[in-house]
Each structure stands twice: as C-alpha cells, then as structure tokens.
Amino acid sequence: MPRAARTADTARSRAAATLRRSAGALSTAATAEMEATLPWYRELSAEERSWVGMILQAGVRGFVDWYGTAGEAGPDGHPRPRLEAPAEGTALAASVFGVAPRALAGVISLQQTVALVRAAFEAVDANVDSLLEPEGAADVRSALARYSREVAFATAEVYARAAEARGAWDARLEALVVDAVLRAEADEAVLGRASALGWTAQERVLVVIGPVPRRRSEADLFEDVRRVARAHEADTLCAVQGDRLVVLLGGVEADSPALGAVGELFGDGPVVSGPTAESLATAHLSARAALAGLRAAPGWPDAPRPVAATDLLPERVLAGDGHARRHLVEEIYLPLAQGRGALVETLAAYLDSGGSLEATGRRLFIHPNTVRYRLRQVADLTGLHPARPREAFTLQIALALGRQSGRPSSQEL
Structure with missing residues (x-):
C-alpha cells in the first residue's frame, strides 16, 4: 500500500478512536440541539424522550463504527483502503431505529424522524473541529455527509414500505367491511373495523352499486371516490366485487349532491342507489335494494344515473323481487x-x-x-x-x- 494511503488510514483510525471516546458527549450535544430547535421534541413525554435519546445514541454510534472500519483489517488481512457503503435500506435504518420500541412509530412522523437524524449528525459536525485535527475533521465531515444521506434514504424507504403495507392491509380490511354489510353481518367487530378506516358517520347511510370503470386501478378509483365524498362532507367505504363497484356513503340523504358526484365515477351502465339506512349496522337494507335494482335496471334503459332503487320498483317486481x-x-x-x-x-x-x-x-x-x-x-x-x-x-x-x-x-x- 502506498505511504500516502497508509498515512490516511492511520489518520482515520486516530479520528475514529477519538470519535468513539466522544460518542457520549456527541449524543448529549445532539439532544441539546433537539431541545433548542424542535418544538415537538419538548412536547414528548419523559419515556418517549428517552426513546429518542436511544435513537440518537444509536445513530452516532453507528456512524462512528462505520467510519472506523476503514482502518481495520479486511477479509484478506490488509487494511481496508476506503470507506465502504453503509448497510442498505431496511438493515441500515434498523441499526439506527431498531433500538426504539415499535410504539414510537405512532408518535414520531417521517418528517420528525428526518429532523431527528439531521440533529444527530449536525451535532457531530458542530463538534468535529474541537475534537480532531483539521485534516481529520475534513475527512469526517465528508464521511458524515455520506452516512447521513444514506440513513435518510433508508428511513424514507422504511416508511414507504410501511405505508404501502398499511395501505394494502386497509384495502383488505375495507373490502371485508363492505362484504359484511352486503351480507347483513355488520356486528360490533365490523363497526370497529370501519371506525379504524376513518368511518365516523353514525346515521344516514346509503349504498351505491354500479359497474367498475375500465382501465382504472382500484387504488386510483377509490381515492377519487373518497376525494369527491370528502368534498361533500360524506364518509365513504369502497370495494370491488367482480365487475361491480360498491360504495357506502355515510352522513348523506338520498337527494344529496354527493350521490350524483360519486355516480359519475362508475363505469358504463346503470348505477343504483339504495334507500337511506339508519346506520351502518342496518345498511344491508340499502344494499339489498340497490342490488335488486341493479339486476332489474336493464328494464328501464332511460333511467337516470344514479337511479334510486325505489324508482325501479316495477322492474324489480317483474324480476321477481x-x-x-x-x-x-x-x-x-x-x-x-x-x-x-x-x-x-x-x-x-x-x-x-x-x-x-x-x-x-x-x-x-x-x-x-x-x-x-x-x-x-x-x-x-x-x-x-x-x-x-x-x-x-x-x-x-x-x-x-x-x-x-x-x-x-x-x-x-
């Protein structure tokens, strides 16, 4: 190995040793930085603040350990010539945030997590000059920028995967709730699941059923339905069953503008709304009428969209309802x-x-x-x-x- 490289590795080893001895002081400095600059941190409970302190210590210790590996012997017995990339993705984030209990994920948002990471590494950066020689300080700052960037990307990846998994779980849960309503099985457990999905309406629920629009993903379709419903201050639950789109609207009357707005999002063909039910527990009555109306709707080709199931009573009778x-x-x-x-x-x-x-x-x-x-x-x-x-x-x-x-x-x- 050239002399210049050996000298750089020796300087890096000395800097790493100094950082290891100062890891506790750096963590304390990061905590003080958060106290001064992050209002949400001051509002946390003592237990939650101790969890955040553990994350800060893990972040600083993780950087110091990673930085120190450059001067250690590699698999071939020779010192590593340069800094290798940190662990990728979930593994890197887990090494920093894995020390905290899972309950902390419901307390700190992604934005706050990024602020936490920034505070930890800014504290290290602010104290580098007082701990190291100028040459070593410059090398540490360069490594710190790389490490903090990798941690930030890894954290965003973890949050994104969690959000994706949560979205998939919510979609399955929503489909189960809608199916239970259609089968008249909306018991207390189903009502609890609906509440977990954001359903707040206690009365005035109606069911709208029609064809699924072509070439639309379920996620985009459901988001459009929710957006339109929110604009009319209505709760909504959606599910696709075969070629049918089922939408539950809460807190609306049969003549609500929300009904017409949501009806425009269905595919080609008849769209039928059931009568207004008293609550989600009795919404199966609205669903039953809407399903019967949908089966009979071809008998009235000039029916409006959406058409009320009660307006299709003659066709429903002829269809055997x-x-x-x-x-x-x-x-x-x-x-x-x-x-x-x-x-x-x-x-x-x-x-x-x-x-x-x-x-x-x-x-x-x-x-x-x-x-x-x-x-x-x-x-x-x-x-x-x-x-x-x-x-x-x-x-x-x-x-x-x-x-x-x-x-x-x-x-x-």
Missing part, C-alpha cells in the same frame, strides 16, 4: 284502498281511459273536476301522480299486485 312486491302493495295499494273515497276505482278508470279526465268522468258518472280532485288525493297518499307516465306505470303495477294479494280495503272491513 318479493320486497318490491310487498312495498308496492303496502305502501301504494293499501293506502289507496283504505283511503276515503273511491280512489282505487277512480285511478283504475283513469289509467284504462288513457289518462283522459273527461272519459274517466263519463265512465264513473262524475264531473272531471271530481276526477282531478281524487287524482290529487292519490298523489298525496303515494307520492306518485297518475298524470306522469312513469309514475302511472308504477301505480298500474301496484293496482294489479294489490288485487292479486287479496288484501281488503276499508270498504270491505
């Missing part, structure tokens, strides 16, 4: 059959007459104004006006189902 059948009988037919006046008779005559007030009046031997008055009563009781074609279709289906049911009217009691 027993819940829709009962709804039309109990919520539409019976209020008319048990109401005052011959509302069922008037409605049937009006529909059979093609929507003509005069023809209905002649058929029932009443004035057209009386027909008009009774039709307003029908609209008040059911929310459906016979003069509107789509609503007249729903009323006609309800009349047929009510007659088939054999349920008595008030006149028959």
